Amino acid sequence: MILSKIPTSGSNIPPLGIPSPGLPTPSSNVALRILRALASLKLTLVLIILLLAGVLIIYYTHTRFVWALAVPFIGFAINLAATVLTNPVFRRQMALLIFHLALIAIAVLIALDWLTYLKGRIEIVEGETFTGQTMSEESGPLHNRRLGKLQLTNENFTVNYTNTDGRLRRTDTRNQVAWVAPDGRSGRSVIGDQEPLLLGGYRFYTTTNKGFAPIFSWRPADGSAEKIGAVHLPSFPRDYLQQKNEWKPPGSSTSVWILLQMEEEIFSRDKPSELRVPDKHKIVVRLNAPQGDNDQRWELKPGDSVPLPDGVLTYQELRKWMGYDVSYNFTLPWLLAASVLAVLSMAWHFWRKFSARPWNPSSGNPNSGNTNAENPGPEHFQQAAADTTADEPGK
Amino acid sequence: MELQILWVALVTYVLAGSLSIIGFVMQRKPERAILALLVLGVVLHTTAIALRWERMGHGPYITMFEALSSGIWNLLLIYTLVYWRIPAIRATAAIIMPILFLMMGWMMMFTPSEVGHKPQVYHTIWLYIHIGFAKVFISTVFIAVGISGIILSRRTEYGAMRFAHLPNDSRLDDLSFRFMAVAMIFQTLMLITGAIWAQDAWGRYWDWDPLETWAFITWLFVIFSLHLRHTYKTKPHTGALLVIGVFIMAFLVFFGVPFVSTDFHQGVGRS
Numbered sequence: 001m002i003l004s005k006i007p008t009s010g011s012n013i014p015p016l017g018i019p020s021p022g023l024p025t026p027s028s029n030v031a032l033r034i035l036r037a038l039a040s041l042k043l044t045l046v047l048i049i050l051l052l053a054g055v056l057i058i059y060y061t062h063t064r065f066v067w068a069l070a071v072p073f074i075g076f077a078i079n080l081a082a083t084v085l086t087n088p089v090f091r092r093q094m095a096l097l098i099f100h101l102a103l104i105a106i107a108v109l110i111a112l113d114w115l116t117y118l119k120g121r122i123e124i125v126e127g128e129t130f131t132g133q134t135m136s137e138e139s140g141p142l143h144n145r146r147l148g149k150l151q152l153t154n155e156n157f158t159v160n161y162t163n164t165d166g167r168l169r170r171t172d173t174r175n176q177v178a179w180v181a182p183d184g185r186s187g188r189s190v191i192g193d194q195e196p197l198l199l200g201g202y203r204f205y206t207t208t209n210k211g212f213a214p215i216f217s218w219r220p221a222d223g224s225a226e227k228i229g230a231v232h233l234p235s236f237p238r239d240y241l242q243q244k245n246e247w248k249p250p251g252s253s254t255s256v257w258i259l260l261q262m263e264e265e266i267f268s269r270d271k272p273s274e275l276r277v278p279d280k281h282k283i284v285v286r287l288n289a290p291q292g293d294n295d296q297r298w299e300l301k302p303g304d305s306v307p308l309p310d311g312v313l314t315y316q317e318l319r320k321w322m323g324y325d326v327s328y329n330f331t332l333p334w335l336l337a338a339s340v341l342a343v344l345s346m347a348w349h350f351w352r353k354f355s356a357r358p359w360n361p362s363s364g365n366p367n368s369g370n371t372n373a374e375n376p377g378p379e380h381f382q383q384a385a386a387d388t389t390a391d392e393p394g395k
Numbered sequence: 396m397e398l399q400i401l402w403v404a405l406v407t408y409v410l411a412g413s414l415s416i417i418g419f420v421m422q423r424k425p426e427r428a429i430l431a432l433l434v435l436g437v438v439l440h441t442t443a444i445a446l447r448w449e450r451m452g453h454g455p456y457i458t459m460f461e462a463l464s465s466g467i468w469n470l471l472l473i474y475t476l477v478y479w480r481i482p483a484i485r486a487t488a489a490i491i492m493p494i495l496f497l498m499m500g501w502m503m504m505f506t507p508s509e510v511g512h513k514p515q516v517y518h519t520i521w522l523y524i525h526i527g528f529a530k531v532f533i534s535t536v537f538i539a540v541g542i543s544g545i546i547l548s549r550r551t552e553y554g555a556m557r558f559a560h561l562p563n564d565s566r567l568d569d570l571s572f573r574f575m576a577v578a579m580i581f582q583t584l585m586l587i588t589g590a591i592w593a594q595d596a597w598g599r600y601w602d603w604d605p606l607e608t609w610a611f612i613t614w615l616f617v618i619f620s621l622h623l624r625h626t627y628k629t630k631p632h633t634g635a636l637l638v639i640g641v642f643i644m645a646f647l648v649f650f651g652v653p654f655v656s657t658d659f660h661q662g663v664g665r666s
Contacts, residue, residue: 041622041625041626042626044622044626045619045622045623045626048615048618048619048622049619051615052612052615052616052619055608055611055612055615056612058603059603059608062603119599165508169514170514170515171515172515173515193515193516193518193596194516194518194519194595194596196595196598203598205597205598207598325597325598325599327598327599329600332594332600336587336590336591339583339587340587342583343580343583343584343587346579346580346583347580350573350576350577350580354573354576359480359481359483359570359573360481360482360483361483361562361566361567361569361570
């Protein structure tokens with residue numbers, strides 16, 4: 001496709017994949033003409049413009065409009081394949097052949113990625129185990145979901161901060177996790193920042209999204225079994241002033257509004273500090289929203305209980321939760337390999353092409369400047385001819 | 396200390412640029428003197444950047460002042476190398492240097508901050524590889540811009556007279572095509588290594604953030620311009636206009652992002 005020329009006249013070398021035209025039939029000629037049309041460099045230009053338009057559509061509409069990219073990519077795959085099949089220059093120029101095959105591989109791998117990817121977000125409280133339930137996720141139609149077959153326990157994590165230039169700056173994140181893979185293997189790892197956990201083909205990354213989670217026990221009034229759960233408060237310190245949430249205990253129709261009131265500074269103003277659970281804090285519990293008519297309010301310390309209409313809510317302790325990005329892209333290493341192969345072969349091709357003629361063109365004669373810009377002299381024509389036929393067979 | 400060295404380096408660049416402009420107007424070729432000044436300027440500038448790096452504990456990529464300083468440095472480092480090795484492009488100094496004067500003036504509008512935080516996502520070798528490829532890309536496009544400037548200025552009587560001693564337009568066009576092809580290789584490598592870095596840093600290799608999206612659009616524009624030049628065998632001045640278009644786009648992407656985002660990539664400074 002790039003910088004290769006489709007021969008317009010007959011060639012002595014049969015095109016790759018096309019039978020040698022001993023006795024060409026009209027149908028094979030038509031097929032060849034179609035293939036050559038599909039291999040057109042002008043079509044490549046159109047496809048580049050289509051891809052550009054697709055990128056702009058996705059960027060400005062903030063939608064995952066797959067067809068905006070799928071159409072040009074499918075077009076590229078066809079264009080590239082037709083070029084490889086019909087252009088005999090590839091049998092002489094290995095670099096060009098590798099480059100085009102790598103581009104085809106990239107197009108195929110991107111398509112496979114769209115069909116099989118998974119992207120999701122999860123939040124796990126310290127001590128809690130993730131068993132496959134994401135907070136949000138999207139996936140390709142052919143994704144074989146195996147998240148439920150693995151386990152990931154957030155054992156504990158540290159996020160360090162420094163105070164630079166009057167601003168709180170996050171430094172390193174370290175998260176100790178225990179895991180069980182789909183095949184039954186288990187272990188412990190420390191992840192964080194640039195180090196994900198690879199488990200059953202999924203990648204788990206810690207994120208900057210993390211915060212506090214009060215742990216409650218709920219004893220229903222109907223005598224059924226007590227349940228323990230966590231309420232995730234908004235991200236901290238990003239939503240420092242919004243440490244509240246509203247939720248209903250399991251099986252209850254009562255909406256409970258809770259607020260974390262910290263009675264100490266978490267971060268130091270003059271030395272590095274760490275995200276930690278505040279020692280001095282209380283949980284404010286309200287029935288109905290604060291603006292409600294029948295407002296009831298309690299301030300809870302660990303161990304305190306609140307009698308609600310359909311059960312008893314007991315505040316146990318405050319922990320931290322960590323937000324993770326989980327992704328599945330099995331094509332990732334292959335995509336990288338194909339991309340590197342494409343760029344290296346392209347560099348190889350240019351190297352051969354450019355080293356054939358000196359980089360230092362000889363200085364022109366006094367008449368070789370502006371005068372030949374529009375009306376090139378013989379030297380220019382000779383040069384242009386060499387350019388045009390550089391990739392032609394037999395040159 | 397490093398600031399004084401930096402100012403001396405800038406003065407040296409200005410002398411080199413002024414000499415090239417005088418040479419252009421007077422139809423003289425003080426190439427050895429220009430090369431000597433460029434080399435001296437780059438050596439001084441390298442020293443200033445190294446001293447600041449050592450003192451601040453981070454490379455020249457945190458503040459806008461540092462980004463512009465290192466941008467000028469890499470443009471001139473690669474330009475000086477090419478100036479030395481390819482005499483045919485030496486006349487481009489009269490076109491290239493005034494653009495750099497503007498960048499230097501822009502840089503001096505920023506206060507060289509004494510504080511700076513290196514975000515956690517910058518603690519990776521991929522950052523240096525990614526930025527290194529980006530710098531080679533923009534530098535090679537910059538040289539092609541100089542050559543394109545000659546091709547375009549030769550469309551005027553004055554330019555044709557002043558640049559008459561240079562190779563003809565088609566040869567210069569071929570040379571600018573070569574630099575753009577090299578730029579395309581390095582830009583591709585920049586995108587690949589950027590994706591590797593993003594995968595490590597944010598758990599995704601692509602997320603349509605403004606910088607990565609516009610960098611990709613610039614890449615498509617580079618590919619398009621190379622293809623157009625090859626497919627239609629465009630005239631030298633058309634190729635020159637395409638090169639200048641690519642440079643403007645790349646420059647806006649590289650240095651325009653801080654106007655819409657406080658970080659070079661969205662999310663770098665999240666707490």
